[in-house]
Amino acid sequence: xxxxxxxxxxxxxxxxxxxxxxxxxxxxxxxxxxxxxxxxxxxxxxxxxxxxxxxxxxxxxxxxxxxxxxxxxxxxxxxxxxxxxxxxxxxxxxxxxxxxxxxxxxxxxxxxxxxxxxxxxxxxxxxxxxxxxxxxxxxxxxxxxxxxxxxxxxxxxxxxxxxxxxxxxxxxxxxxxxxxxxxxxxxxxxxxxxxxxxxxxxxxxxxxxxxxxxxxxxxxxxxxxxxxxxxxxxxxxxxxxxxxxxxxxxxxxxxxxxxxxxxxxxxxxxxxxxxxxxxxxxxxxxxxxxxxxxxxxxxxxxxxxxxxxxxxxxxxxxxxxxxxxxxxxxxxxxxxxxxxxxxxxxxxxxxxxxxxxxxxxxxxxxxxxxxxx
Numbered sequence: 001x002x003x004x005x006x007x008x009x010x011x012x013x014x015x016x017x018x019x020x021x022x023x024x025x026x027x028x029x030x031x032x033x034x035x036x037x038x039x040x041x042x043x044x045x046x047x048x049x050x051x052x053x054x055x056x057x058x059x060x061x062x063x064x065x066x067x068x069x070x071x072x073x074x075x076x077x078x079x080x081x082x083x084x085x086x087x088x089x090x091x092x093x094x095x096x097x098x099x100x101x102x103x104x105x106x107x108x109x110x111x112x113x114x115x116x117x118x119x120x121x122x123x124x125x126x127x128x129x130x131x132x133x134x135x136x137x138x139x140x141x142x143x144x145x146x147x148x149x150x151x152x153x154x155x156x157x158x159x160x161x162x163x164x165x166x167x168x169x170x171x172x173x174x175x176x177x178x179x180x181x182x183x184x185x186x187x188x189x190x191x192x193x194x195x196x197x198x199x200x201x202x203x204x205x206x207x208x209x210x211x212x213x214x215x216x217x218x219x220x221x222x223x224x225x226x227x228x229x230x231x232x233x234x235x236x237x238x239x240x241x242x243x244x245x246x247x248x249x250x251x252x253x254x255x256x257x258x259x260x261x262x263x264x265x266x267x268x269x270x271x272x273x274x275x276x277x278x279x280x281x282x283x284x285x286x287x288x289x290x291x292x293x294x295x296x297x298x299x300x301x302x303x304x305x306x307x308x309x310x311x312x313x314x315x316x317x318x319x320x321x322x323x324x325x326x327x328x329x330x331x332x333x334x335x336x337x338x339x340x341x342x343x344x345x346x347x348x349x350x351x352x353x354x355x356x357x358x359x360x361x362x363x364x365x366x367x368x369x370x371x372x373x
Contacts, residue, residue, distance in 0.1 A: 016043050017078040017168035017201050019064070024073035026059055026225075033059050035225045037073070044199040046192075048216025048233075050209055052248070055222040057205045061171050064203060065094050078168055093162035094171040097178060099154045101146040101161075107133075108142040111160045128164040135194070136160050152183045159191070163198065170195065170202040176211065184208075188215055209249055213237070221245050243366040246294050246359060252322060252336045254294045258363065261289040265372075268293050268360065272327045274306050279356040281371035291369070294359030297322065297338040304352025309335055314343045323349065 024037035034056045041047055049057045062068040064075055066087030075083045082090050101110050108129055115125045133139045136156040146154055155175060162170060172191070176184045192215050195202050206212050212219055213233040221228045221236065221244075229241040240246035246254045259268040262275055265282040268291050269275045276293065283291075308328055315322040321343040326332040337351060360369045 016199070018043050018076075019078075019169060019201055019203075020074070020076040021060075021064075022074040022076065024060075024063065024075065025071045026056070026063060026068065027071045033225050034063070037227060039220070039227070039230065041201050041203075044201055045217045046195050046202040046204060046215060047218050047220055047230075048204045048206060048212035049220045049222065050206060050212045050248070051222035051228075053207070056225040057222050058173060060222070061094075061173055061203060061205050064169070065092055065171055066090050091168045092171060093165050093167035093169070094173065095155075095158050095162050095175045097174045099146070099158045099178075101154060101157060103146050106143050106145060107138060107149070107157050107160075110146070110157055111164055114161065114165055125164075128166075129160070132160040132163040135163070135197075136190075151179050152187055155179065155187060156190075159194065163194075167200065170200045172202065172204040172206075174206055177207070184211070191215065209251065213249075219249075221248060239368065240294075240359065241368055243292055243294070243361050246361070250296055252297045252338065254296050254359065255300075255335050256361075257293040257295070257327075257333060257335075259291040259293045261285050261287050261291055263287070268358075272307060272329050272333060276353065276355055276358065278358065278360070278371065281373060283360055283369050284372055285369075290363035292361040292363045292366070294361060295353055295357065297336045299354040299357035300335075300337040301352040301354060302337065302339050302344055303350055305350040306353055307335075307351045309337060309349045309351045311343075311347055311349055316343065325349075 019041040021037050021039040024034060025032070026034040037060065049060065051057050059068060063070050066085060070083055074081045077090065102113065105113065111129045111132060112125045115128060133142055136159060138153070138156055138160060141149065141153060146157070149157065158175070176187050179187060188211050204215055216233055218230055219233045219236045220230045223244045229236055229245045236245060237249055240249060243256065258271040261283060262269040263277065264287065265285060267275050267277040270293065309323060309325045310328055311323050311325040313324040315324065319340065321339050321341065323337040323339065323343060326334050361367060362369055
């Protein structure tokens with residue numbers, strides 16, 4: 001990360017804070033955007049928020065920032081309900097997607113502006129800006145204007161402007177979406193290192209699940225304004241709470257196969273034909289209970305004659321290949337398989353399933369069904 005060799009000389013400001021969202025709701029007219037958000041962030045934790053467009057993730061961030069007023073509920077920062085406070089009184093810094101820099105200001109003046117508004121002494125402003133600039137690799141760019149900077153440098157300036165304020169809470173609103181793919185990878189690593197170094201409690205909204213998985217201590221998946229799941233990123237990936245989460249987290253998306261409970265709850269009989277015996281024990285319910293079996297593309301194996309995948313599209317990605325196709329069922333159940341290297345030949349490919357990696361959901365509710373005991 002820029003400035004790593006100088007980090008020992010950089011002061012770390014006291015930014016300890018917790019955040020509690022209690023019964024938070026937001027409606028615009030008759031449209032409910034957020035429904036009963038109850039959430040607690042520990043001091044120094046970064047929570048990544050993901051979900052489909054329109055799920056309420058940006059609205060949630062705007063409520064915490066004070067740019068929107070909640071319809072109900074409390075926003076408690078470090079033990080104080082700030083829901084009724086003006087944004088300027090909340091001790092929160094926000095990093096936007098579009099950088100929101102003043103084009104006629106230098107880098108130094110952009111970073112210093114908020115401190116001058118607060119009436120800090122010139123020496124204190126210089127110390128804070130210099131420290132943040134060293135941390136972010138901006139020390140040689142302080143006299144430049146935003147138009148003279150690359151996208152990554154502008155984003156660092158935006159982060160520097162937030163850092164110098166020493167806020168209790170960072171809010172990131174899709175800050176990397178305007179950057180190219182290579183720079184996004186670099187910048188998300190820098191953001192994570194920076195957040196850990198400063199220890200600032202943070203909310204990070206993104207549409208990019210890779211960003212969410214790599215940046216968040218926990219991952220909040222929103223579905224139509226409701227929390228579908230909130231857990232450590234790998235817990236969400238490995239044990240999705242429902243079919244919505246399972247389909248949203250993971251690329252390519254999880255495959256879903258209609259099935260029914262069989263063998264006294266010890267197996268699933270696929271509509272596509274074969275019966276799969278669970279590797280981890282019995283599921284509750286009577287035989288015939290309608291299920292959805294989830295299996296990720298990487299947990300399908302080529303060459304085992306359990307299912308026949310009719311290949312519609314081959315997508316070579318270099319070290320691996322995606323096979324897009326369908327099963328020969330009346331509803332042409334779609335399926336994607338991920339294989340190492342080149343695609344096998346043929347329009348119909350024998351596919352097997354790694355039984356130990358099955359996910360079992362109730363077909364009616366979409367909720368995960370865990371084994372008894």
